[in-house]
Amino acid sequence: MNGVDQPVSPVRKGQAVDLEIETLAFGGRGLARVDGLAVFVDHTLPGDRVSARITRKKSNFAEARLLEVLSPSPFRVLPQCPYCGHCGGCRLQILDYDKQLDCKHEQVADALRHIGLVENVPVHPVMPADPVWGYRNKMEFSFADRRWLLPEEMEMENIDTSFALGLHVPGTFHKVIDVDACLLLPEPGNAILGDVRAYARASGVPAYGLKSHQGFWRFLMLRHSVAHDNWMVNIVTAAEDRRLLQPLADLLADRYPEVVSVVNNITARKAGVAQGEYEILLHGAPFISDRLGRFSFDISANSFFQTNTRGAERLYTVAREYAGLTGSQTVVDLYCGTGTIAIWLSGAAKEVIGLEINDSCLADAVNNCRTNNVSNVRFVAGDVKETLPRLDCRADVLVIDPPRAGMHKDVVEQVLAMAPPRIVYVSCNPATLARDVAMLSEAYTVAEVQPVDMFPHTPHIECVARLDKKA
Numbered sequence: 415m416n417g418v419d420q421p422v423s424p425v426r427k428g429q430a431v432d433l434e435i436e437t438l439a440f441g442g443r444g445l446a447r448v449d450g451l452a453v454f455v456d457h458t459l460p461g462d463r464v465s466a467r468i469t470r471k472k473s474n475f476a477e478a479r480l481l482e483v484l485s486p487s488p489f490r491v492l493p494q495c496p497y498c499g500h501c502g503g504c505r506l507q508i509l510d511y512d513k514q515l516d517c518k519h520e521q522v523a524d525a526l527r528h529i530g531l532v533e534n535v536p537v538h539p540v541m542p543a544d545p546v547w548g549y550r551n552k553m554e555f556s557f558a559d560r561r562w563l564l565p566e567e568m569e570m571e572n573i574d575t576s577f578a579l580g581l582h583v584p585g586t587f588h589k590v591i592d593v594d595a596c597l598l599l600p601e602p603g604n605a606i607l608g609d610v611r612a613y614a615r616a617s618g619v620p621a622y623g624l625k626s627h628q629g630f631w632r633f634l635m636l637r638h639s640v641a642h643d644n645w646m647v648n649i650v651t652a653a654e655d656r657r658l659l660q661p662l663a664d665l666l667a668d669r670y671p672e673v674v675s676v677v678n679n680i681t682a683r684k685a686g687v688a689q690g691e692y693e694i695l696l697h698g699a700p701f702i703s704d705r706l707g708r709f710s711f712d713i714s715a716n717s718f719f720q721t722n723t724r725g726a727e728r729l730y731t732v733a734r735e736y737a738g739l740t741g742s743q744t745v746v747d748l749y750c751g752t753g754t755i756a757i758w759l760s761g762a763a764k765e766v767i768g769l770e771i772n773d774s775c776l777a778d779a780v781n782n783c784r785t786n787n788v789s790n791v792r793f794v795a796g797d798v799k800e801t802l803p804r805l806d807c808r809a810d811v812l813v814i815d816p817p818r819a820g821m822h823k824d825v826v827e828q829v830l831a832m833a834p835p836r837i838v839y840v841s842c843n844p845a846t847l848a849r850d851v852a853m854l855s856e857a858y859t860v861a862e863v864q865p866v867d868m869f870p871h872t873p874h875i876e877c878v879a880r881l882d883k884k885a
């Protein structure tokens with residue numbers, strides 16, 4: 415105490431401190447403690463001893479900027495990607511993969527303990543990914559009329575700073591790094607990226623200004639089908655110009671027989687979303703097809719599909735096991751997207767009813783049922799908050815796979831009123847999973863949780879939780 419009964423702060427803003435990083439916090443920052451105060455430091459790992467400068471100080475935590483690694487963690491490994499530390503995507507690639515899994519496990523268990531207030535929940539070891547690179551079936555690259563230079567690029571002469579096609583500096587909407595290759599993309603995805611860049615740059619037609627909102631080239635989205643090893647190229651532009659784009663589509667079709675779809679989405683909206691108000695087909699079909707297990711899915715440019723195909727199969731296999739279906743149950747699938755979980759479970763259920771707000775997801779969901787000759791799945795359109803209370807059936811098993819924000823609290827109340835014997839909660843955010851589980855805990859026990867690593871080298875964690883109704 416300092417004489418006026420105020421606790422003395424162990425650190426102050428601007429101060430340089432030496433820190434021992436203890437754990438990796440959810441989101442991927444290293445966490446150290448100074449006299450009990452949590453200090454978060456970017457680009458640090460458990461086991462690092464670092465020097466850092468305090469940049470933000472609150473009553474219950476502080477943030478610091480890494481100045482120097484004084485002694486590296488034994489779990490540090492060399493990054494494989496030259497953009498590591500600049501592009502926000504794979505910030506955990508400097509951490510040994512097994513240790514990434516341990517850290518993710520600890521984060522899930524911690525969230526359940528501290529936010530969910532549930533003790534002694536069996537959290538199984540994280541199911542690893544395979545492969546751990548080249549696992550994304552979809553990547554979106556942004557065009558920009560200004561190139562954000564990496565420190566080593568600043569020294570280079572003759573660098574064109576008026577054009578970039580690549581990925582964003584984390585937390586920014588207008589800083590785009592010109593990326594030659596992304597290691598999360600299988601080949602020849604990066605070769606296609608290179609050809610589109612070369613064509614767009616040589617065209618002399620300007621890339622879109624993320625501040626000025628002028629310019630033509632907006633996004634390049636690549637989709638890969640794992641089952642058929644073929645590709646969709648979606649070029650998103652601010653205006654229609656078939657004379658400019660058709661030769662590019664022809665070039666790609668000629669050079670890459672595996673490119674079976676080239677589409678042009680056109681958007682006049684300022685929002686940085688790679689979706690068009692309308693689409694022009696330039697080559698092949700307006701969709702590609704992929705498989706999850708024995709089911710086939712047509713995926714159009716703007717459809718939602720899990721971005722790690724093999725990982726989605728693992729996640730859904732756990733969901734099916736936790737659902738414990740024997741063929742006689744009615745399953746209600748909240749936030750069902752394009753119906754992939756509903757279809758995955760359909761063979762073991764009497765009926766599955768999917769609830770979803772997005773009409774284009776639902777159109778795909780209906781089509782996916784038709785393609786797979788699935789006749790015991792139906793869908794209800796609208797906000798779960800409105801549609802769940804009006805549902806004309808009892809659920810034996812409720813599957814919940816909400817967006818990152820988790821469930822609306824009214825939906826939690828509706829679930830409690832509906833009282834299904836079993837809930838299978840599929841989550842992409844352990845914090846909101848834990849919060850929702852806490853709200854359900856008056857009536858449900860968390861029986862077990864299986865984290866699944868769908869996104870190696872990134873801080874993301876997917877989980878499946880089995881909740882059983884208390885007797």
Ligand SMILES: C[S@@+](CC[C@H](N)C(=O)[O-])C[C@H]1O[C@@H](n2cnc3c(N)ncnc32)[C@H](O)[C@@H]1O
Nearest residue numbers: 749750751754770771772796797798815816817
């Ligand atoms: C995490 S995705 C799950 C998709 C699907 N279960 C899958 O595995 O592909 C969440 C879905 O919830 C939908 N959604 C978001 N808010 C909603 C709401 N209030 N009511 C119904 N659906 C909603 C989104 O459109 C999205 O398709």
